[in-house]
Amino acid sequence: MKVYNFEDNHPLSGANLDEQYMREALKLAQRAFEEDEIPIGAIIVSNGKIIGKGYNLTERLNDVTAHAEMQAFTAAANFLGGKYLRDCTLYVTIEPCVMCAGASYWTQIPRIVYGARDEKRGYSSIHDKIIHPKTTIVGGVLESECAALMMSFFRNKR
Numbered sequence: 001m002k003v004y005n006f007e008d009n010h011p012l013s014g015a016n017l018d019e020q021y022m023r024e025a026l027k028l029a030q031r032a033f034e035e036d037e038i039p040i041g042a043i044i045v046s047n048g049k050i051i052g053k054g055y056n057l058t059e060r061l062n063d064v065t066a067h068a069e070m071q072a073f074t075a076a077a078n079f080l081g082g083k084y085l086r087d088c089t090l091y092v093t094i095e096p097c098v099m100c101a102g103a104s105y106w107t108q109i110p111r112i113v114y115g116a117r118d119e120k121r122g123y124s125s126i127h128d129k130i131i132h133p134k135t136t137i138v139g140g141v142l143e144s145e146c147a148a149l150m151m152s153f154f155r156n157k158r
């Protein structure tokens, strides 16, 4: 699902801007990959500035809640000094799971951009009402790069 305006071709706006930020999230996913964690990365952007970052750390922390998005939410809330992430966008390389989608609801974040869909554990396969009704979702940004990292990770595991 894309909601871009076709006239929005300025190098630092719309789709291009989303791709630029998704590349930052992909760098974090790559770092997770190098640490033998499931390669998912996330950033939170507010007014053109990255205010929170995270990548999956469930192995290192022995914590099933240590998803990239959860850490990025916590970092952004700490940066802002408040729990609500209004005026922010979450960029995450893979579609959020129900836990992270549920957390995003509580942050009231107005926009979520993800790379590749997660057919098995992605929130939309389970129940798309988990997302806050005012949150806009954009999927498929740098989808093939985001998915390729996951595929090579799981290929190495078998």
Ligand SMILES: [Zn+2]
Residues within 6 Å of the ligand: 067, 069, 096, 097, 098, 099, 100, 101
């Ligand atoms: Zn999650």
